[in-house]
Amino acid sequence: MAVIELKNVQKVYGTGAAEVQALKQIDFKANEGKVVLIMGPSGAGKSTFLTIAGSLQKPTSGQVYINGEDIANISAKQSNALRLNQIGFVLQAYNLIPFLTVKEQFELVDHVKKQGNLDQAIMDKLLEQLGIAGLINKYPSELSGGQQQRAAIARALYANPKILLADEPTASLDSKNVDEVGQLFKNLAQNYQKAVILVTHDPRLEKYADHIYEMMDGEMIKKQ
Amino acid sequence: MFLAIKEIKREKLRYGLIILMIFLISYLIFILSSLAVGLASENTQAIESWDAKQVVLNKNANVSMSQSLLTKDDLSKTKLTKNEALLGQTPVVAKNSNRPQVSAQFIGVKKDQFIYDDQELIAGRKAKKDREVVVDQAFQTKGYKLGDKLELNGSANKYRIVGFVKNAKINIAPIIYGSLASWRKLRQGMPNIKASAIISRNANYSYNHANSKTYPIAQFIKKLPGYTAQNMTFQLMIGFLFVISLIIIAVFLYILTMQKMHNFAVMRAQGIPSRTLVAATVSQSVILVVVGVIIGLAAMWLTAKVLPAAVPMSFTPQIILSGTCGMLLTGIIGSLIPVRSILKVDPAKAIGE
Numbered sequence: 001m002a003v004i005e006l007k008n009v010q011k012v013y014g015t016g017a018a019e020v021q022a023l024k025q026i027d028f029k030a031n032e033g034k035v036v037l038i039m040g041p042s043g044a045g046k047s048t049f050l051t052i053a054g055s056l057q058k059p060t061s062g063q064v065y066i067n068g069e070d071i072a073n074i075s076a077k078q079s080n081a082l083r084l085n086q087i088g089f090v091l092q093a094y095n096l097i098p099f100l101t102v103k104e105q106f107e108l109v110d111h112v113k114k115q116g117n118l119d120q121a122i123m124d125k126l127l128e129q130l131g132i133a134g135l136i137n138k139y140p141s142e143l144s145g146g147q148q149q150r151a152a153i154a155r156a157l158y159a160n161p162k163i164l165l166a167d168e169p170t171a172s173l174d175s176k177n178v179d180e181v182g183q184l185f186k187n188l189a190q191n192y193q194k195a196v197i198l199v200t201h202d203p204r205l206e207k208y209a210d211h212i213y214e215m216m217d218g219e220m221i222k223k224q
Numbered sequence: 225m226f227l228a229i230k231e232i233k234r235e236k237l238r239y240g241l242i243i244l245m246i247f248l249i250s251y252l253i254f255i256l257s258s259l260a261v262g263l264a265s266e267n268t269q270a271i272e273s274w275d276a277k278q279v280v281l282n283k284n285a286n287v288s289m290s291q292s293l294l295t296k297d298d299l300s301k302t303k304l305t306k307n308e309a310l311l312g313q314t315p316v317v318a319k320n321s322n323r324p325q326v327s328a329q330f331i332g333v334k335k336d337q338f339i340y341d342d343q344e345l346i347a348g349r350k351a352k353k354d355r356e357v358v359v360d361q362a363f364q365t366k367g368y369k370l371g372d373k374l375e376l377n378g379s380a381n382k383y384r385i386v387g388f389v390k391n392a393k394i395n396i397a398p399i400i401y402g403s404l405a406s407w408r409k410l411r412q413g414m415p416n417i418k419a420s421a422i423i424s425r426n427a428n429y430s431y432n433h434a435n436s437k438t439y440p441i442a443q444f445i446k447k448l449p450g451y452t453a454q455n456m457t458f459q460l461m462i463g464f465l466f467v468i469s470l471i472i473i474a475v476f477l478y479i480l481t482m483q484k485m486h487n488f489a490v491m492r493a494q495g496i497p498s499r500t501l502v503a504a505t506v507s508q509s510v511i512l513v514v515v516g517v518i519i520g521l522a523a524m525w526l527t528a529k530v531l532p533a534a535v536p537m538s539f540t541p542q543i544i545l546s547g548t549c550g551m552l553l554t555g556i557i558g559s560l561i562p563v564r565s566i567l568k569v570d571p572a573k574a575i576g577e
Contacts, residue, residue, distance in 0.1 A: 047575050050575050051572040051575050054493070054575075056493060056571045056572040056574075056575065057572045077497075080492075080495050080497055081495065082495070083493065083494065083495035083571075084494070084495025084496070085495070087495075089493050089494060089574070091490065091493070091574055091575065092575075095486075095487075095490040095574060097487055097490070097491065098234075098487070099230055099231040099233075099234035099235060100227075100230055100234075104230055107226070108226065108227070108491075108496070109494075111226050111500070112495070112496055112497060112500055113495075139234065155494075159494075159495075167575055
């Protein structure tokens with residue numbers, strides 16, 4: 001069974017002459033242990049897709065299933081709990097909370113989600129793999145771009161979600177770092193059995209993907 | 225609380241400046257409140273020490289004891305119990321060749337009545353003869369000693385200080401307690417006068433014969449010269465300070481919240497509930513106010529220690545409690561203004577930025 005599945009999803013913004021169809025009849029699915037790449041130029045609808053798949057907004061029509069449960073019409077509170085427990089976000093500008101150290105970013109999750117987070121041993125191993133084990137007491141402003149990216153990935157994984165959604169994760173990285181991050185996502189998917197969905201227009205990530213979807217003018221086509 | 229404390233710790237300068245402002249406002253509130261209470265107390269100290277509930281004055285005296293004169297005829301129907309006392313008041317200038325002049329209020333009382341009985345001596349004894357007086361401790365502060373002789377309003381008679389009493393001020397002037405007979409001499413030229421007023425500790429006491437009229441003590445205090453205007457001025461200033469602190473806290477928290485909207489959107493996208501973010505903002509405000517007020521209280525305590533006794537400042541537990549509660553309330557109200565913006569944060573805004 002797919003961890004996340006979208007069926008006939010449409011998203012329309014505005015009405016009348018101002019109406020914009022951001023997503024048109026989208027069908028999509030992703031399974032555990034796989035990396036799925038969603039590619040396309042700016043304005044293709046990638047961010048809208050991410051917000052609907054991540055339960056940040058509701059589709060105009062269609063169904064969104066997470067672990068087999070339709071989330072298209074759940075309440076704001078249920079949506080909140082879903083994001084906290086099942087979905088990890090890695091955002092474009094890393095978006096770590098500036099006044100919290102790397103360690104405190106995890107503690108914030110502990111404050112709102114008391115159970116089910118990664119235990120210390122797994123977390124230590126993950127931080128080691130990410131190469132930021134020695135930086136947990138640093139503030140985001142004291143880290144390089146690459147280190148912030150890794151810290152953001154660790155934060156997204158800390159709540160032990162089934163799905164990892166990443167928005168342009170290599171936007172500001174050089175080729176060497178792109179390869180490292182691509183390999184990292186591949187390993188995370190395989191070793192931790194996550195469904196990793198990367199929204200990007202960076203073709204350098206294609207070699208790490210199990211499936212590739214192409215988006216253009218709100219339509220999605222499976223390429224691989 | 226977690227987010228609130230972490231942010232304050234990280235942004236020390238920013239939050240330090242807000243604390244500085246809250247400290248300055250609370251310090252000013254404590255100073256003004258202490259001065260207001262101190263001055264009000266110096267207006268009414270003696271009245272409170274008498275535990276007066278009703279006062280009988282001449283009805284043409286505009287509720288002013290120093291203007292009131294009750295004659296034998298006015299008092300002809302009085303039945304005084306142990307809760308009533310006759311009293312004569314007149315302003316005097318006290319002189320002694322070796323001491324500074326003091327503007328005071330002479331209060332003549334009868335030895336067998338409660339105002340005489342209740343005098344709280346801090347030195348010496350009570351006046352037993354007509355030429356003996358007991359004076360407020362303010363005389364002691366000005367260098368007067370037991371045994372000093374006072375010349376009152378330039379009269380030939382001298383009055384010997386035999387005791388000092390505490391809490392003996394009326395209308396900010398220190399009191400010289402003497403006998404009613406002495407008071408009559410000081411008001412010479414007024415035939416048939418018996419007293420200025422009857423003071424009663426009985427809330428139901430009433431006497432309205434001839435020119436006499438009974439007033440509740442609250443009305444009497446309200447009519448003390450300058451008392452109401454002075455209190456209202458202080459209340460207005462303190463009220464404005466609370467409003468200013470409310471505006472400062474609300475504006476600062478609103479600006480800080482607006483600057484953090486993207487962070488809030490990111491946290492909301494992560495599934496952090498709105499109530500956690502609201503609680504962080506409110507608790508942040510409470511922490512800032514508590515720290516600012518504690519520093520304000522410490523500064524006020526030091527100020528009260530350092531200021532000379534001549535400054536009529538009364539830093540009471542009631543001021544500490546009401547000032548602290550008032551500031552906390554303004555802090556909480558101020559923090560609720562940006563809450564609306566926090567509740568409206570769209571987590572989808574975290575994507576693509």
